Amino acid sequence: MNWITNYVRPRINSIFSRRETPDNLWTKCESCGTMLFHRELSDNLNVCTNCNHHMAITPRERFHALFDGGIFTEVAVPQPVADPLHFRDQKKYPDRLRTAQKDTGETEAMLVASGEIGRTPIIAAGQDFSFMGGSMGMYVGNAIIAAAEEAVKLHRPLILFSAAGGARMQEGILSLMQMPRTTVAVQMLKEAGLPYIVVLTHPTTGGVTASYAMLGDVHIAEPNALICFAGPRVIEQTIREKLPEGFQRAEYLLDHGMLDRVTPRTEMRDELITITRMMMGLPPAVKGELPAPELDAQDGAAPGGNEEPKT
Amino acid sequence: MTQYLDFEKPLAEIEGKAEELRAIARASEEEMDVSQEAEALDKKASALLADLYKSLTPWRKCQVARHPDRPHCKDYISALFTEYTPLAGDRNFADDHAVMGGLARFEDRPVVVIGHEKGDDTKSRIERNFGMARPEGYRKAIRLMDLADRFGLPVIALVDTPGAYPGKGAEERGQSEAIARSTEKCLQLRVPMVSLIIGEGGSGGAVAFATANRVAMLEHSIYSVISPEGCASILWKDSEKMREAAEALRLTAQDLQKLGVIDRIVPEPLGGAHRNRTATLDAARDAIGKLLDELVDQPPEDLMANRRRKFLDMGRGGLAA
Numbered sequence: 001m002n003w004i005t006n007y008v009r010p011r012i013n014s015i016f017s018r019r020e021t022p023d024n025l026w027t028k029c030e031s032c033g034t035m036l037f038h039r040e041l042s043d044n045l046n047v048c049t050n051c052n053h054h055m056a057i058t059p060r061e062r063f064h065a066l067f068d069g070g071i072f073t074e075v076a077v078p079q080p081v082a083d084p085l086h087f088r089d090q091k092k093y094p095d096r097l098r099t100a101q102k103d104t105g106e107t108e109a110m111l112v113a114s115g116e117i118g119r120t121p122i123i124a125a126g127q128d129f130s131f132m133g134g135s136m137g138m139y140v141g142n143a144i145i146a147a148a149e150e151a152v153k154l155h156r157p158l159i160l161f162s163a164a165g166g167a168r169m170q171e172g173i174l175s176l177m178q179m180p181r182t183t184v185a186v187q188m189l190k191e192a193g194l195p196y197i198v199v200l201t202h203p204t205t206g207g208v209t210a211s212y213a214m215l216g217d218v219h220i221a222e223p224n225a226l227i228c229f230a231g232p233r234v235i236e237q238t239i240r241e242k243l244p245e246g247f248q249r250a251e252y253l254l255d256h257g258m259l260d261r262v263t264p265r266t267e268m269r270d271e272l273i274t275i276t277r278m279m280m281g282l283p284p285a286v287k288g289e290l291p292a293p294e295l296d297a298q299d300g301a302a303p304g305g306n307e308e309p310k311t
Numbered sequence: 312m313t314q315y316l317d318f319e320k321p322l323a324e325i326e327g328k329a330e331e332l333r334a335i336a337r338a339s340e341e342e343m344d345v346s347q348e349a350e351a352l353d354k355k356a357s358a359l360l361a362d363l364y365k366s367l368t369p370w371r372k373c374q375v376a377r378h379p380d381r382p383h384c385k386d387y388i389s390a391l392f393t394e395y396t397p398l399a400g401d402r403n404f405a406d407d408h409a410v411m412g413g414l415a416r417f418e419d420r421p422v423v424v425i426g427h428e429k430g431d432d433t434k435s436r437i438e439r440n441f442g443m444a445r446p447e448g449y450r451k452a453i454r455l456m457d458l459a460d461r462f463g464l465p466v467i468a469l470v471d472t473p474g475a476y477p478g479k480g481a482e483e484r485g486q487s488e489a490i491a492r493s494t495e496k497c498l499q500l501r502v503p504m505v506s507l508i509i510g511e512g513g514s515g516g517a518v519a520f521a522t523a524n525r526v527a528m529l530e531h532s533i534y535s536v537i538s539p540e541g542c543a544s545i546l547w548k549d550s551e552k553m554r555e556a557a558e559a560l561r562l563t564a565q566d567l568q569k570l571g572v573i574d575r576i577v578p579e580p581l582g583g584a585h586r587n588r589t590a591t592l593d594a595a596r597d598a599i600g601k602l603l604d605e606l607v608d609q610p611p612e613d614l615m616a617n618r619r620r621k622f623l624d625m626g627r628g629g630l631a632a
Contacts, residue, residue, distance in 0.1 A: 081629035084630060089546035141626075169545065172535065172559075174570065174572070176535070177626055180622040184622055235482065247482075
């Protein structure tokens with residue numbers, strides 16, 4: 001009996017059970033085809049219990065599992081000008097945005113949070129692939145800048161989970177300008193002497209890889225994640241030959257010196273705690289059961305981070 | 312012999328006729344006076360040229376920006392700089408011929424110049440990989456920028472690339488990392504940096520050279536997150552919709568100035584840079600000189616801080632900026 005089983009787990013379960021509707025109690029693994037019970041799957045962080053295939057996970061779900069007791073505070077992100085180019089393809093950009101907001105329940109493709117992991121204060125930023133392919137536009141740029149500023153202000157490391165198809169075409173050149181903008185954010189951290197750890201998840205491609213995702217102090221990837229600048233299809237069309245199995249996957253990048261580690265999602269939290277504590281010069285994390293933290297010490301954070309974001 | 316673009320076909324006909332007329336007159340035994348007719352045709356042609364270029368659509372600008380006869384990086388280097396001393400290699404793997412660079416003097420002032428070179432005939436195009444750099448190209452640029460920084464030399468970058476090369480080896484050797492580090496290096500410089508987009512500013516491959524204190528574009532050059540063809544095939548599911556995509560992407564110098572992404576437009580001669588190279592190169596020299604003059608007196612720390620501030624503030628106002 002401890003505070004996690006008494007207090008946190010029911011909370012987490014209630015959050016997940018609220019989301020589940022009776023008709024999707026089972027998920028079929030895209031890789032091995034095993035039918036997985038939703039609770040079992042979410043307990044295992046959306047990793048197939050049969051074949052270890054890593055399925056997509058939203059930043060909110062990830063943060064619930066990452067932060068101590070699932071407790072975090074959202075960091076406010078300044079809203080950019082909506083539809084800066086008045087972009088219209090077959091659909092209007094604001095319509096695409098609204099659809100994505102309705103489908104995901106999120107405002108945009110990145111969530112920034114502050115909290116503790118293994119009693120280590122951190123700032124985390126998570127990119128949401130389910131929101132327009134996680135694409136990097138003004139909002140994502142603002143989110144990374146806000147995350148870096150918060151990290152510098154509170155003197156905490158930044159852990160960023162990347163997942164994106166690349167730049168958001170509907171913001172044209174302004175999406176491209178997020179490459180230098182986010183690079184400035186990374187420089188703020190480096191100059192403040194704070195660790196910047198990038199966890200590259202499936203998929204991380206295009207302008208995202210070619211800016212903040214490849215500028216970390218430590219690069220960790222989830223198994224089999226696609227990580228590249230140009231996608232495999234574009235390359236096959238250019239060089240007119242079939243690419244080898246596993247090309248541009250996490251293990252391939254590890255072999256080619258672009259990553260420090262490939263770590264399963266279920267072991268990621270412990271690894272991040274170990275690494276950040278060493279980089280911040282803190283003593284080793286206490287293993288085993290911990291007494292419940294005092295909620296007051298958490299900047300008034302509420303469980304689940306559903307409280308109004310701090311400004 | 313001018314290479315005509317598809318929308319210049321009527322112009323090609325008129326200019327062809329005038330040429331033909333003169334050829335007949337030259338070939339005929341008797342004295343033939345065709346000057347009046349030929350001049351009338353010339354006049355008609357230049358009126359048509361002015362009309363065509365008065366308001367180019369974004370897609371036509373893409374075509375002009377990619378015109379094979381457009382002056383390329385090496386033309387600018389030989390016209391605008393003296394004592395150009397190319398420096399090669401990334402000290403790591405190879406020398407990428409898609410990227411040129413080295414020490415040179417611009418109006419007597421020693422600088423470091425870098426740029427993408429597309430090549431101008433089949434042989435040189437292949438050697439230059441059509442201006443599509445590999446990681447070693449970006450790493451060479453990083454090395455040269457670093458050199459500039461240590462010796463207090465301004466950096467002048469000439470941007471002209473369809474994009475970074477999407478190849479197997481390029482990916483294996485860390486194309487993304489090389490581009491990210493090049494952008495990072497631009498932002499770390501404590502010396503003035505001026506970038507001029509002379510043709511195509513293709514996505515991340517361009518940003519890596521264009522994260523500068525001042526960014527200028529030639530009047531008919533383009534700068535975009537993705538090619539119109541690529542955008543059309545993703546969003547319209549039809550690469551033939553490149554005209555619509557070019558329109559929507561706002562990739563022209565004029566739109567980018569409105570968005571506050573670039574600082575200056577360098578005028579091109581009537582009919583595009585390729586119709587009068589000397590005038591183009593003169594205008595480029597003038598613009599680079601003026602932009603550099605704005606920066607040379609700034610203290611090193613300010614140059615870096617202002618460059619960062621410029622990019623942090625970018626896009627805050629959208630099209631209303």
